[in-house]
Amino acid sequence: MHGFPWWPATASAYAGTIDFLFGSLLVVAALTSGLVFFLLLFFANKYRHGSNADRSGAIRKTWRFEVAWTAATLLVFVGMAVWGSTIYLRLYNPPADALQIFIVGKQWMWKAQHPGGQREINELHVPVGQDVRLVMASQDVIHSFFVPALRIKQDVVPGRYETMWFRADKVGRYHLFCAEYCGTDHAHMGGWLTVMNPRDFANWLEDQGGQTTLAAQGEELFRRYGCSGCHESGGTVRAPHLEGVFGSPVPLSDGSVVIADERYVRDSILNPKGQVAAGYAPVMPTFAGQVSEDDLAKLVAYIESIGPERSGS
Amino acid sequence: MHAPHDETYLNARVGIRSWLLTTDHKRIALLYFAGITFFFFIGGIAATLIRLELITPGPTLGSPDFYNRLFTMHGIVMVWFFLIPSIPTTMGNFILPMMIGARDLAFPRLNLLSWYFYIAGGLITIAALLLGGIDTGWTFYEPYSTFYATGYLILAVFGIFVSGFSSILTGLNFIVTVHKLRAPGMTWYRLPVFVWSTYATSLILILATPVLAMTLLMLLAERVLHVGLFSPQLGGDPILFQHMFWFYSHPAVYIMILPSMGVISEIVPVFARKPLFGYKFVVWCSIAIAAIGFLVWGHHMFVAGQSLYASLAFSFLSYLVAVPSAIKVFNWTATLHEGWIRFDAPMLYAFGFIGLFTIGGLTGLFLAALPIDVHVTDTYFIVAHFHYIMVGGAVMGFFAGLHYWWPKITGRLYPDYWARFAAILAFFGFNLTFFPQFILGYLGMPRRYQSYPPEFQIWHVLSSAGASILAFGYALPLFYFAWSILRGSRASANPWGATGLEWSTRSPPPPENFAATPTVVRAPYQYDQGKPCMQAGDV
Incomplete structure (x- = not known):
């Protein structure tokens, strides 16, 4: 032991x-419980059945105590x-x-x-x-x-x-x-x-x-899963370019705006029709079930790496 | 005094059918006592095995799966088949109609049906647990329950679902009874506090239990039919399950503790021979607890991924719900001032309740503080905290009430010496079991671990040692109560010098409770120089 x-x-x-x-x-709790336990034991002893303690001062205006405590x-x-x-x-x-x-x-x-x-x-x-x-x-x-x-x-x-x-x-x-x-x-x-x-x-x-950096591994996956086909210049389908997107506000087709954080990037891969960027058709297929959590992390790291410069990372 | 051959609810009719088909609230209460006791010892055996297992840092009694099934069984049985029904269905059933001067509950047959729902649900769940058990914990978190749990989950959940009807119907019965069947002169502010707390409990029972029923049905729909509700694999949200589960399960804590608070509010004035200090504050605190208790469920989810603003609001509301509980403790303490205090077994249990509930409540303040909850949630700090409330509070209250009303229920006295010994044993055993767990929790020992780092062992050993004392303290009443039934001397109508209507009639009561409907002439707990002034006037 x-x-x-x-x-x-x-x-x-x-x-x-x-x-x-x-x-x-702890101090507050000790003081409070100490007070309660002291009063319990003090009253229990002083006013035990058969003791001669004075009992003439019974409290009448109990509401004053209630309001106070x-x-x-x-x-x-x-x-x-x-x-x-x-x-x-x-x-x-x-x-x-x-x-x-x-x-x-x-x-x-x-x-x-x-x-x-x-x-x-x-x-x-x-x-x-x-x-x-x-x-x-x-x-x-x-x-x-x-x-x-x-x-x-x-x-x-x-x-x-x-x-x-x-x-x-x-x-x-x-x-x-x-x-x-x-x-x-x-x-x-x-x-x-x-x-x-x-x-x-x-x-x-x-x-x-x-090791290859996480972002570099993500870049490779970005090509292997075919993301680059649409999300890079020269793509056949019109899709948003992702340079500089990470960490900045993205207007959505429903009029709202989200910050493109890790959660948004992840959701956009797995549930692309959930939050569609304004001005783009909801044509991207879902990758749910095809990309493991490990690979998702790499893809997110890659998108992050092509975002605006962040000091220190 | 009445001669012992007088007709009582116990000897008015005989035979097994007279019990299983009875509509007498007192007999149904005894049926519940049988069920409650059975489930308490099942849950207690599981608890004992858990404490044995944790004496060593590695596996001791069995595999990790065995341990996981053990704590799941302990939680499910204790929460749904002991704690929630414990006081309302036994003492509530027996005493509440007598306290208001009624002949029975408003719906006697519904009352019997409630018992059958309870027993059926209990047996179904016990069957699931004994056939091989389930490994989800009593909380059934998703998506674990849908895709990863093994064992007889569906059966166990169905049993809990069935027993929920017992809760709802019992709550309904009590509410209608209190509204409609009060004796002449029994105004709301003349109701004993036990009636008020049972009423507040009933409100929670009928409002919260349906949410549990829905949650469990949704869980079954997802596990059996793969309807996507809670599991991300099916497009569901695991946090939604937690919101729904705790929307029931937090108020359920108040279902457990409010009746015990009611019992203590009965016992303290009687054994101090004084009116309850601040009666109106105490009864409205019960209602406030029931109401605010519905708004604090999110404090179970401070690290679960709910929004920051939700957490801030739930933290504040959790502090708010603690205020009425604190007020009650102050009022019980103030009641002792200038009393004529006696220390019979019920009063010792009541003292134990106040002490342990105070510690349980104060440690709740630590958990309501957001950053402290982040550190200690899902550790032994939580385990210690809720056992102080549910065992130190609710179970102590159950034993206090049982010792207090035992002479009324059975017509027999029990050996007070042994009862006081059991109360003291349970108090010290309890503290030795659970106080070390606060320290373990702050050290970072996670709950639901069969194996743990060896530096935590000393506290686990102390805790297990305490549990053996506690188990002894809980087993003792079995013996002296059995002795009381067989050999105990006969109890008078009012052995404690109490003032409520239930003490104005014989012990044990006649089938119709009162020879004639009593008329209530004064508030409860009135004493003149330490002499009881009965609510029903002179007897």
Whole structure:
């Protein structure tokens, strides 16, 4: 056995923020329950049947107490809600220049694809002090990507991309779990997040052998699946050109506008008639069932690579 | 005092048919007691096996599939066949009509039909679980249930669907009864709090259960007929399933806890010999919990991929629904002030309830805080939190009520020493079982894991040790209650010095409950210098 572990490992500044919130709530909870338990025991003893305690001061205007503790409770609770929400908002604002890694969950493993084409299973290597953004898909059922040391998790729902981001600040190896029950070997779907010095990380990438980048692999698929036939100049069918599209607003035929993010690109491949770009006929066939999640990630990485220049990626 | 040879609901008619075809709410309550007890021990055996399995970090008793079937069985049986029906169908059935001075529920035959739905559903589901079990967890998440689950899923889901009719019809019966069958003088603000909470529970039963029925039918339609509803492979949306499932299953938590809150609100004033502090606040808190409880289901889905704004709203509403629960705790505590407090077994269970429910409720505040939920959801923190509410709260309340109304139901007293011992044992066993799980959860131990990293083992061992004490605490009542039926001394009409109408009639009551319809002259829980002032006037 390993003694009594009291507190989880802390691998990011964000984790420290969560610990502070958690600790503060612990103090509030301890004070509240302490007060209630003290009064329960105090009254139970003082006013036990047969005691001679004075009972002449029975409280008449009970509504004053009701209003007081209702208001106090409400005030404290609203404070907690606001505090929690402001921290939560950070999870939805990934930095623009984050290192992007594609994750695919399947029964019962996590597969990662780095931009340089390096792949790993049930392991994730990231550099310390760098923002990392995970674009995650599931091949079968719902999984949940959970790293306790980072205090974050995100369900990965099949049929759509989910994203999460973090910045690990401490070199080390940390548990990586699947937190959403997913069948027989749910408990074995996981491994380690390894946070490395930038130099070690560069060496690690190097050691994975000569790789074609994810975007380059995507470009090849772009031709193999025949996408380029329509989506590049000289194509026989009029289809939108995809240079510079990624990350920018796309007007749709129904008058609305979407930002061309990973989710939009993925949906456009699998369900092209769902959101048709304005001015184009809905003639593209669906590729649902023909392109694996791994290949989808490569195609998305390629479309992203021909988008507007992004610093750092 | 009445002579023991007087006619009671127990001896008025004899024979198996007189029980299986009875329309007497008191006999139907006993039928439910039999079912509830059976399912409680089935679910309890599964729980015991789970705790045995988790003593070591690797597989201990069986394969991962065995473990997955075990926790699925534990969840399904405990939620649908013990916790949800537990207090309403037993004590609600028995006591509620007596509390309002009625002869029976509004629809006695419907009441019997409800029991048959419950038993039929229960047996169908148990059959599915024993034939080989299912491996979905009690939550049946999609697309796992449609395409990846093995075992007798269809049968088990159908059994739950059938038992839902029992919930709906019971809720309907209670609502009509409270509206139409109150004795003269029993105004709404003279209703005992147990009636109010059962009424609030019934509102949830009839409004939420149909949504569960629809969800389960949709699940079956997808699994059997491949109608695309929830699975992306068929063009469906897995998140839609979660919305529908939790739209029922969150209010279901209040179906479990509101009746227990009602029981505690009965017991605390009686054993403190004082009116309930803030009666009107307590009853309206029950209604508020039932109403706001319908608006917080999204807090089960903070990491599931629902929209950011939905999560912000659900977090806020979750804090809001906690306010009335907190108010109740304050009112129970304040009731003790300047009382004449007795510590019989029901009161010890009530103390246990308040303590454990307070911890359960306070840890709910951690989970309503969005970023903390992100870390601890689907870990043992959640497991600990909801067991504090459902076992520490609902089950403690069930035992409190059972010990409180036992003399009324059976006409016998039980050995108070052993009952108090069991209450204390259950309290400490419970805390030892579930408090370590809060720590495990914050450390990051995911739930539904048969195998886990070895550094978590110490907390699992402590938890399992607590479970063995808890199991003993739950098994003890079986023995002294059996002893009570066989050897216990006879109970007077009002052994606790309570004030409600049910204590104005004999123990056990005659088939018609009251010789003549009582007239209610005052609010409940009125005491004069520690002496009860009966709601029905002098008896």
